[in-house]
Amino acid sequence: MAAEPSAIRSIVSLASACAVATLLVVPRFALAQSWKPQQPVDVIIGSAAGSSPDTMARAIQKIWQDKRLVEVPANVVNRVGGGNTVAWNFLSQRAGDGHFVMVSNINLSAGHLTGTTPWSFRDFTSLGILFHEYIALSVLADSSIKDGRDLLARLKSDPGSLSLAVSSVAGGANHIGAGLAFKAAGVDVRKVRTVVFDSAGKAMTALLGGHVDVVSSSITAALRQVRAGKTRVLGVTAPRRLGGDMAQFPTWRELGADAEFSNYRGFIGTPSLGAAQVAYWEGVLARLDADEAWRAYVDTNELDRELMNGRQALQYLTELDGRLRAILDDLGLLKQAK
Numbered sequence: 001m002a003a004e005p006s007a008i009r010s011i012v013s014l015a016s017a018c019a020v021a022t023l024l025v026v027p028r029f030a031l032a033q034s035w036k037p038q039q040p041v042d043v044i045i046g047s048a049a050g051s052s053p054d055t056m057a058r059a060i061q062k063i064w065q066d067k068r069l070v071e072v073p074a075n076v077v078n079r080v081g082g083g084n085t086v087a088w089n090f091l092s093q094r095a096g097d098g099h100f101v102m103v104s105n106i107n108l109s110a111g112h113l114t115g116t117t118p119w120s121f122r123d124f125t126s127l128g129i130l131f132h133e134y135i136a137l138s139v140l141a142d143s144s145i146k147d148g149r150d151l152l153a154r155l156k157s158d159p160g161s162l163s164l165a166v167s168s169v170a171g172g173a174n175h176i177g178a179g180l181a182f183k184a185a186g187v188d189v190r191k192v193r194t195v196v197f198d199s200a201g202k203a204m205t206a207l208l209g210g211h212v213d214v215v216s217s218s219i220t221a222a223l224r225q226v227r228a229g230k231t232r233v234l235g236v237t238a239p240r241r242l243g244g245d246m247a248q249f250p251t252w253r254e255l256g257a258d259a260e261f262s263n264y265r266g267f268i269g270t271p272s273l274g275a276a277q278v279a280y281w282e283g284v285l286a287r288l289d290a291d292e293a294w295r296a297y298v299d300t301n302e303l304d305r306e307l308m309n310g311r312q313a314l315q316y317l318t319e320l321d322g323r324l325r326a327i328l329d330d331l332g333l334l335k336q337a338k
Helices: 005-033 052-066 085-092 106-114 148-157 173-184 200-208 219-227 275-290 292-300 310-330
Strands: 041-045 074-078 100-105 125-140 163-167 193-197 214-218 231-236 262-269 304-309
Touching: 041 052, 041 085, 052 074, 052 100, 052 219, 052 275, 052 292, 085 100, 100 106, 106 173, 106 262, 106 310, 125 148, 125 173, 125 200, 125 219, 125 275, 125 310, 148 173, 148 231, 163 173, 163 200, 173 214, 173 310, 193 200, 200 214, 200 219, 200 231, 214 219, 219 231, 262 275, 262 310, 275 292, 275 304, 275 310, 304 310
Parallel strands: 041 074, 041 100, 163 193, 163 214
Antiparallel strands: 100 262, 125 214, 125 231, 125 262, 125 304
């Protein structure tokens, strides 16, 4: 029996749709195979050895090499200074070269708003985001500051009575995380004595040496000293209590300060990378995200894994830009808007 015209149209439409889908998928697969690095890759870090981005990059480097996710040697290179500006300057001079990538974080989104750097996320090629990380405020294990409520009460009474260490730049993620908690408690954040270090490691060293009273850092940096028994955490900017060794520490919301904030971590490339180069690095990050060793690293360090490709990351950063303007304005840190 001959098929009805409507049935024939349906079959033709389905065949056409499949053909279009094939055209869309196959070229992208081919695109990802059309470029690969021909020489060693440099993974640029804008902060010092021992910082959270540095620790993350070296963990990734090992997985890339052990699992051959990247076919050539990958070198972690620290280019420190100016709250990542030295590294961004270096990256900007290698437009179109896919052999240089850099660990990105919220400082690239905030720096052009605080006036600490002329660079913004729009000046580079977005390759993807891997996870989000919360901010912790830490004191020495035997500090006279009893808990988070005690800290907020002291600063509300006298904002200059305690010193706060942050890294790696004023107006960066660690500064914002602390500032949101202080602001929510009615502290005059502009009067808090803030000391900036070029890495969380150096900020923690200053705390351990008794040179500062409080450190605002990533969870990764805080965990090292908590596990060593040298510090305790007063509060975290997470929406819920974290697990593992961090489960004993409250969120700021539990302490009456509505301060929720996270720092993204991912990768950017040099300006003007081609579609094939972007596709290659997106593929590398997708394979990393699926790797068991990487997922174990994420879980151990209490990170929120959330893979985004380059296009998704750029959309996220564009939306984040508007939110950061409002936050930085509230904290008195907004200088200009590029």
